[in-house]
Amino acid sequence: MIIGLLFYGIILSFLALFVRKKYNFLRWIIFSFYIFLTLFLTITIGKDSTYFETFNLISILNFDLSLNFRITPLGWLFTLFTTLLLFLTSIFSIVKNKNEDAERLINFFWFILIISNTGLFLADDLFTLFIFWELIGISSYFVISPGWVSSFRAVNYYFIFSIICSFFMFSGIMILYEGTGTFSIQKNVLYFISLFENSPLNAIFVAISLIIGFFVKSALFPFHIWPAQAHAKAPDDFSSVLSGIIIKYGLYRTILFFIPLFLFIKEYPVNHIMVNNIPLFSHILAWSGAITSIIATFLAIESNDMKKLAAYSTVANMGYITTALFSLSSFGIAGAIFHTINHAIFKTAIFLSIAAVKYRTHETQMHKLGGMAYKMPVTFLTFLLAIISAAGIPPLNGYVSKWMIYQGLLSSKFPFLTLAIFLSSTGAFMYLFRALHSIFLGQLPEKFDNVKEVPFLMQIPMYILMFLMVSIGIFPQFVINLINSVLTSYNISNINIKNSMIFSPLSGIDSVKVFLAFTGSFILAFILYLIGKPRKHVQPLDTYTAGQDPADFNLTRELYHFAYKFYGPFEHMFDSFRTDTKEFYDSIERKINEIGGYFRDFQSGSIRGTIYTFMLSFVLIIIYWWLL
Amino acid sequence: MNQKELIEYIKNNFKGIENIKSIDEKQFSITVQKERIINILSFLKLSNFKELALITAVDWIKEEKIEVVYILFSYEYEQQLIVKTYIDRQEPSIESIKNLWEIATMYERDVHEFFGIDFIGNDDKRPLILHNWKDIPPLRKDFDSLKYSNTIFGKFKKDKE
Amino acid sequence: MMNNYIVRFLIGSLTSIILGLLYMGIGRKFIARIRRCYAGPFYQSFIDVIKLFSKHSISHHWIMDFGIMMGFSGIIATVIFLPIGNFYVFPDMKGNLIIIMYFMTIGYLGMAMGVSASGNPNSPIGIGRALALMIGYEIPFALAVILLIFANGSSLLYNIIQTQQGSIYNWNLLKYPFAFIGTIIALQGMLGEQPFDAMIAPAEIASGPMVELSGKFLGFGFLQHASQIFLETGIITAMFLGGGTIIGFFTKQLFLYLLTLSIASVFPRFRFEDGVKFFWTIPTSFVLFQLILFLIKR
Amino acid sequence: MELYSTKKLKDEGFEQILNFFRKKSLWMLHYCTGCGAVELPPTMTSRWDMERFGMGPMATPRQADLLLITGYLSLKSLKRVIYTYEQMQNPKWVIALGSCPINGGIYYDSYSVINRLALYIPVDLSIEGCMPRPEAIIEGFIKLMKQIENGEAVGYKKYQENYKWYKQNQDSVLKREFPVLSGEEK
Amino acid sequence: MNYNTTVLLIIIPILSSFLVYMPVGLIKKSFKIIFLATILFNLLFSLKIFSVVLKYGNLITIIGNYHPPFGINLVSSFFSILFLIALYIVFLISAIIFIFKNDTKNNQQKISSVLLLYLASFSEIILTGDLFNLFVFFEIFSISNIIIISLKNEKFSLKGSIKYLLISSIGSALLLFAIGYIYAILGTLNLAEIALNFEKISFFSKCFIIFFLMGSILSELEVFPFNLWISDSYAGAKNFVNILLSGISCVVSLYIFIRMFFTIFNYPSISLYSYNFPLDIKLLLLTFFSLSIIVNQLVALTSKNIKRILAFSSAATISTILFALTSGTKSGFSSAILLIISTIISKPLLFLSSHQITKGKMEKNLDSFKNGINRKRYFSILFIVSAIFFTGFPLTPAFFGKLMLFYTYASKLNYYTYFIIVIIFSITVEFFYYFRMIHKLFIKDETERENKNIKNNLSISYFVSGLTMISILIIFFIFPNIYEKVITKMSEEIFNQKEYIQTILKLGEK
Incomplete structure (x- = not known):
């Protein structure tokens, strides 16, 4: 029934694309109607966690990839309040988007966002979680900057961070998958806990790969600049979704993985450093x-x-x-x-x-x-x-x-x-x-x-x-x-x-x-x-x-x-140690461009240069082989 | 240079200076024709009478003349020099010394308000001190201040009689 | 049960107002004595309040009325949770410290909203200074609260008072002297007394937030200040001086208030950012030192 | 010039009780216009201590009940005094110090100093003396308190009743269209 | 099983490359018909051979009745024939574009003959079983490459082609040297023979052979230190040449790399141990390829010219494929194949659509992409879809390739696992600049004058070829289990070297 909902959502999103500009409030009514439907269904399904549903996508090369969903109390609670708030924002945006210029595109990607929102919270296995996570990253990117030049600058940090975190999560999932053989969350969480005993090095790698996603998505210390940028440029009603709901995904995933882990360590602190018993x-x-x-x-x-x-x-x-x-x-x-x-x-x-x-x-x-x-x-x-x-x-x-x-x-x-x-x-x-x-x-x-x-x-x-x-x-x-x-x-x-x-x-x-x-x-x-x-x-x-x-x-x-x-005078108190993290990321970007530029000029060098580099590199390989 | 040498110095450097009088050992005054006022003042400014203390005027109603007074001060010689000129009372107008001293605009505006002297070149004629003043400039001798005060402020006196 | 609460509610709120005004009157006489003159009778602030309520007043917008009322009611609501001697308005919620600290901010928010709707720029400048000072003195006060909660294992004032019963020696004042000093300085900021009264500086910003308050609104301001005195001194007596019976509790409160006034009458005014710097350095280090001592000992 | 009879506008009944409290806590607007302002610090501080009577300086007209005109008023400062007076809340009283507000004092013949303040704003009490000493000021305060107590200090009501007359006087001075001395009466 | 007709695949193109010059009958433009006829023949004939291979397994064609260890033979196994078919399809598409749209009317005849030579050379490389034969046709292949690149005769293309000429000539010199050395030691040049007794030769000579063989094809494989010719040649080449280059020439060198490493050196169980300097070849290759991935991605990120970006991104993908191959496991190999499939299809499409989008513009940099969506709606959609397929959006072949890649490096859980971070970096950078390009399509272009009169002359050939490619992509998206069977079969065939040797040598003895 969840898959029916998601599938029906996808059809509606394409349908809404073809509503003409003049009746665009109709497009948004379809949109809010769909969210109301999801809200209604989440309430009627209720919290019994026995509800399980699967939809087999494909099974190739000894991977059986399928989207399967289960209603867990945590997932249900998150779906409930996120869909409720999305429904309210969609009512708000019916009127607001009357004369927006790129609102046809916004509507389409916002639809995908809603679908992946329910999908993410009700996902039972890590593969579905990753698929919807990726969809959210892409669609929220396109909703924030639909064709406005200025907002690309604002969103690029958000985009890079979300890709890094999604692919780190991907590698983490793969390592877990190799261990347990299935994608299902329950088994993987137990395996993740046991991993700390037998191979701590990889456990830490997996933990870090999951934690980076949490740090990025909920904008914690080193990555706390993207919300301010993304919000300033995002369409106004979407920024309420962006900061009300999208920032919570990292949190949801961490609760899934790290709370059981830390509670387990709390009970049996075998060889872990404990600081006032956590x-x-x-x-x-x-x-x-x-x-x-x-x-x-x-x-x-x-x-x-x-x-x-x-x-x-x-x-x-x-x-x-x-x-x-x-x-x-x-x-x-x-x-x-x-x-x-x-x-x-x-x-x-x-x-x-x-x-x-x-x-x-x-x-x-x-x-x-x-x-x-x-x-x-x-x-x-x-x-x-x-x-x-x-x-x-x-x-x-x-x-x-x-x-x-x-x-x-x-x-x-x-x-x-x-x-x-x-x-x-x-x-x-x-x-x-x-x-x-x-x-x-x-x-x-x-x-x-x-x-x-x-x-x-x-x-x-x-x-x-x-x-x-x-x-x-x-x-x-x-x-x-x-x-x-x-x-x-x-x-x-x-x-x-x-x-x-x-x-x-x-x-x-x-x-x-x-x-x-x-x-x-x-x-x-x-x-x-x-x-x-x-x-x-x-x-x-x-x-x-x-x-x-x-x-x-x-x-x-x-x-x-x-x-x-x-608070002018109050701000002057902090003038001495005011570091601008955005400045820090800009400098990294400039450094990367510089290196890239260096290599690019290296490429289009003179012909004679290419031969020398060719021979030189060949010799270098042999030396490298010799050192190894 | 004490005061005597100063007086000598001014006397033989300038023509058109009438009676130079020393009021006391720190002050002395000279009177100049109206046309020569600008270059005398600029010369005095160069020979370190740097500061223009005040511009004011005196209304000689009998001689039909208004006396414009410039008070200069020199820190070096510690002397106060009072420069006087006489201008006609009917249409009193004199060259403005705005570009010699910046402050002169304010003094001239004040003197214009209270004596009605038109300073050519200083077009800042806004009222400075008086509030909503429609009459003739008040510090002119032919202005009867008591009568003014009685007419405008003295209404209660009439009721009393 | 319902009327029992109403009666207890009235007792709680009226005592705070009356006693607050009383402390203000005594305080004014105390300061006058320091300045070698005889201020009016001790019931002077009662007269002032009644006079203010008898005057006509102006308001720029209904938000101003709503804000001032909300400010006053916020402080009264906080006093409800304060243990007055050993009398509690709500018997089953015996003075929860965290609730009290958060309820105080309603008073500030209400007053701030009301005066900033008045349109005079002096009031938001005053409120901005008040809030910046608030973040200053909240730190030592919060540290002291944390210390006491750790010491007594419960955030109810009732338990904190119980541990201090018996002789004077087991008052928290003597157990944690440095924390007491830090809190006293924080109290100075909370009451907005002299060294930290940049927010209502009559000379600079024409009594800050109260610039547009006339007649009964100023009366509300007076009452709010009065019950605020009662509240803050009440909290600190409960925390450090072991709030005893009704009379003992009031005398301790008065003692604390007069202590702050004596400090106030001899100090010039801080600029508010220097005030915040001062709060974050001296009193915080006192209470921090005490906290570290406590943590080491535990 | 008796435009009003104190009897007609006297406070009665409940107002009378409130007057008892208003009398005991008079708040003075700290607005020093003329040369009398220098007399106020001694009255406020410990030498003569007006705080004994519950009186204290207030920063804004909104909070004050008593407006103290301490000396002569030129036209420009009259404009500000009227604006501040209107910002104060009823019941409000005005005390004029010195002889200048009464009959122009030594500036009787000046072209910019007003001769009689009572024409423009209602004055409840005038204290003579070319700047009365603090004892006289305290004496004046006590007299005003007595007046308030028996309900006669009703300048603010008078201002409301004869508002048009006062406005006319004020405009005649502040908003003149025609020259004064040129003879034709406005 | 002996099947001699596969040699036709090579002879017919060579023959027709000369036939093109003789006007057949009265038809003036006869060379076009001949050109297309040969390509179609090759395609159909290879399909027939494929059906035969399915029935009988590997086929051997003996030339001149000299049995394998001595004579030249062609091996058409399941893996090589499929490769051939894919390359023929790409060649057909670029040929259609070349024939119908091309405006340089005069030397079309000459170019078609060169193209036919190009066709013959790469089909021979894939099919050959003999090392020297490989060298000869590798020479023809690089020369025809040079000619195609230099077609546009303006600054970049000339510079690029000369650079390519120099590098490939050095490469072929190294190859010749390796062949000489092998012949001296092993006495034979037949691939199966070399594979059979490659174990016996000493450690030093083994390293010698590996390096020199590798050195020759590295320049083709666009690995970092050797891919200096890419930026100029891709930027300068004509559009259909780009399709050829990106689609075919890289893939051919990949095929040689796989054939050499897996069949000849029997890579996973290669024993390269010697006393004084143990050589961990896997670590060497991994560091080498990851360096080239990072550099290629960085250059792609920072370069402005569209063609250069796409060129370096294809170079980066090829190094990723090599990165996957060096893992030496079945899943690594299958991820490599998946990535190869996605490059073969989407890379030419990217070039094609980007060329069309930037048709009207002067300089072909990023800004020329602006407002693409409503200027050239069809091609922008084409570009977006192919970009999504190339970067590995979920459920596309590239995504499964990456899935397998992560799986290969995750499963072993040894210190190789930490090379994944390189892959993550490359994916992020790749996503970034592809989405920057897609984003540019939606941006309104202020400088563009609103002259509606640019008639949207949709050239049919581009339209048709775009359509075919998109349909292939969509098919792959909807029925993923097509390539699943293919991959499993391929990996079995590659991984048992014995079976390859038997088919050739046994037949030889019989």
Whole structure:
């Protein structure tokens, strides 16, 4: 039935290609209908992991390559929330893509992306995983840069990184395949664990080949530059998919492979170096997550483009998730998975509101915007709620997962990791407020006076996302039950919940009481507000300007909006050790071009030169043979 | 060079300089015809009377004359030189010394506002200190400040009587 | 059960407001005494608040009203989770430290959103300074929190207080003196007192965020500051001075507040980036030293 | 020139109770116009300590109740005083220090200094003296507090009632179209 | 089994290459008919031989009734005939392009005769069983190559052809030297005979032979230090010549390499051990080929001219094939064959479509690809599909080739495994510049003047040849198990040297 779904998707994607430009909203309706179908099916199939399906492609040269799918609780959970968010973004993009120029191509590749998204999460064997992984790499590449010259520069790092990681994974799979003889994930994971005993050298090679994919796809420390580039240029609604969903694939695969491995080593630490009873390798990964989150936070504080800011905040959140994941405590892992879901939700909300602002104002530089809240209240509310939950502030969904991450880290005694996470989450609050202020509050520039709210069809996903954030914030137990089912599948101890009261080794919280406390105090504030004398509405420019009438020194509302270099002095603190990793990759690229250029001129040298080189190289081979 | 040598030096280097008077051992004044004002000032600037302290004017209503006063100062000689010229009161106009000293534009703008002197070459005629002024320049002798104050600010006095 | 919570909620919030204002009044008299003059009666801040609520006010947009209210309610909601003496509003959630730390940010976010909707550039400059300072003093405070959680194996203030019962010698103040010093300096930043009050610098940015707050909005600002004093001093008494019975708890809070005021009245103002640098070097090294000592000992 | 009778605009009932609190915490706008500003620091600090009466300097007109005009007002500074006064919130009071705001003082015949402040903004209390000493200022504050207590300090209501008259006076001075001395009356 | 008619495959082309000059009857353009007739004859006849081979296994043709160890004989085994058929198809396609489209009307006659010689030479190389015979036709092969390259008589092609001339002449000199040496030691020149008693000769002479034989064909194989002629000759050659070069000449040298290494030296179990300097030939070859892969890919990445990029990418693929062959295992060999199949089909197609896309443009660099999608829609799609097939998108033959390659190096799990990183680097670079080219097709070209009047003169020959190639690719994509049977059969045949020797020598004694 899954294969029927995928096959049907492929047909639809080709069908959608032939819809004429005039009815292009029809193309996007087909698109969102298909995602709704996948969403509906994932819910109806449910979590029973006995559901198995196979589709035999070909069997040649003693390889029997077939796409087979199985519903694992983890896969099901990831499919559920990714398809839900994709569905919301597709509703948003029906209206947005009315007059895009290359939208026929975007639609086609986005279709393939959806198909491979479900395929990847429900894949049962490594070969299917690799096929869909490759498809995602290629299609997301083409959606980000459909024919715009400028965006090729932005995407080339993303493209190179994803190819490197997919082919390293390919070699890893091959080594595992040679060992187990089949591609199926369960057997290979067990073999992978046993590999560490008998041939550690190759085990490390396979581990590295899988870890590189994780590092690249979830944009951890050395590879943290591609999201900012890719997001700035990607079409706006796709960047919410890019940072909401595509960045999670690396994480999914790591959970498949490395969590069972590290848990196994945790129980039987035969000859592994253990650092406060977790393997050294997972300790390094946790630290890489922490470092990424700190670096990404400070980069986000400096960025002036709102999409770059959101991209860096995604990288920071991925940093939290990796740290929590590799702290290997039950709360840590549950918190990581819960934070992935929460992060997907509030990040899609942030990106959709940014896309709405860009749809209306065609402007991404934050200091040129301002005062959008007065004109676009719904977008402002979504952005506000998304910021509250992104900063982990209690009534909304961000805080539950952040609290669980803290419980996980503290209960397994990681003082400095918790400090790093705490530093980056306060930093998150800094740049998120900056975005809220410079885009939505402050002074509305004159040129945006006639900006209207986005059409209703674009507002539906915003309402749904707001509802999601609030409901998960108040009643997290529904999602935690799902996560518990995932934890049991990896036989990690579950989180005990007694109707909305979550107990952890350190302390318990009851999110309903938290919400009650907040509403109670809000009512108290409202009563006080009514006691005071009624307030009078005043024009935006009527502010305290030390007695000088603004009209005198021709002050326009645009000049009066303070948003450029919001944390200027704070940034100067880090001037001394500011290394630009993009500069580092550019230098590598230049070096490669240089070497290539050297060889190229070498080729087109004079005729006499060729003969000398020919003879010389021949002699060199003999010498080389002699040395060997 | 003390003051006497300075006075000698100026007397025999320049013609068209009327009464040179030394006010006290640190100050002395000269009066010059209107036409020669520019080259005298530029000469004085070269012989290190570097600083133009002030430009102001005095309204001699009886002689129908307005006296334009330039006060120069020299750090080297520690002497203050007051250069005076007399111009006609009806259409008072004099060459602007904007390109000798940058600051002169501001002083000339102020003197123009308060005395109505038209400085040729300095077209910056915007009001500087007075607010929304429509009358004749206030520091002219024929301007009756009390009457002005009573008419515009003194409304309460009339109600009292 | 429902009205029981409402009553407990009212007790919790009103005590924080009243006592907060009381501390402010006593504080003002204390500072006046240092300056050799007699400030108004100790109930002066009550009068100020009532006067403010009696004045008319202006607002630039409904977001400004919503923001100020949210700010105030955020702080009140945090106080709900604070152990006042040995009274807890929610008996089964006895003062979870991490929740308190995150709830405080609602107060900041609400106030920040409200004032930045006012359109005056002074307020976002002030808020930017406040947030940058926040990332400064959060580090030593977080380190102290981590240290105590490791020491007591639980992040509930209730357990932290239990371990400090009995005589004065087993107060955390004496067990971890350096951590206490670091936290006191962090408290100085949290309350926005003199060395770190770049955010509401009246001379430079016309009292920063509060520039457009008139009448009852300024009243909300006052109440928020008052309950913030109560909250922050309350947390530190619970963490380090073993919050005793109701009276003991209040006197310790007052002692802490007057300590910060005495520091405040003798120090000029930091530029906020130097403030952040200061926070990341001196108090953090104190608490770090204590943490390392603790880790070695364990 | 008695345009208003304090009786008609007197505060009654609930406002009277609030006045008790308003009296005890008067916040002064730190806006020093003329030469009287130098008198204020001693009144604020420990020598005469106006904080005893709950009074304190405030940075912005929004937060202040009391506007202190300390000395003569030229036309340009009058424009700013009016703009700040309108930014303050009711109930608000104005105290004029020195004789210049009353009758122009030593600048009675100047072409740019206004002779009587009361024409342009309602003045609740004037303290004479060519810059009254801090004791006189404190005395003035106490007198204003008494006025507020029995509800007579109602300058702001007067401004609202006779807003047109005040506006006309202000325009006559600030927005003149015709020369003054050329004889024809505007 | 004795089957003498295969020699016709060689004689007919040589004969017709002279016939072309004599005008047959009144038809003025008679040489065209003769030219096409010979090619078709060769193709059909080789198909017939293939059916016979299927029935009776290897076929031997004895020339002049001198039995193998003495006389020259042709061996048409399953592996060689299939190679021949594939090359004939590519030759046919390039011939169609050459005949119908070619504008240099006057010397078409001369070129067709050279092409026919070219045809004869490479069919003989593949079929021959005798080393000297191989040398002779190798000479003809390289000379005809030179002539074809220099057709366009402008700077690049002349320079390239001269370079090629020099290098191949040195190579053939080395080959001659090796033949002399072998004849001196073993006394025979028959491949089977040499293979039979290759073990006996001393270690030093074995190394001597290997190096000199290898040296001769390395220049053809476009391995790095010896492929200096590629950049000029490919850039300068005419379009149909490029197809020939990329399709046939590399593959022929590959065939020689396989034939030599696997049948003569019996590569996997070669014993090259001697006391004082143990030679691990596998490591030597691996490092040598990986160096050439990296360099070729780098040059392809950085060069701007389309033809040069495609040339160096084909050079890199051939070094990858060699890299796979040196693993010496069955799966390594099958991955090599898979990659060969994908190069034979998609590489000419790439050249063809890229030529068409950049037809109107002055200089043939990357920017001329701009806005290809709506300028030459058909050929851009052709280019994209062939690029995808060449780079090994999942489920294409090249992908399975790479799958096998990874498998070969993963299975042994010894220190050779770490050579995979070279392959990964080469794949990434390859993906990068191919996708850069595809991406350029979609980019809107600002400089292009919107003159709609460039009539899209779709030359039929290009259209037809493109269509045939695409259909072959699609067939291979849909029915992958066609080439599965072929590969298994080939690897069996290659890997048992004994059976090859028996068919020749036994027949000889009988």
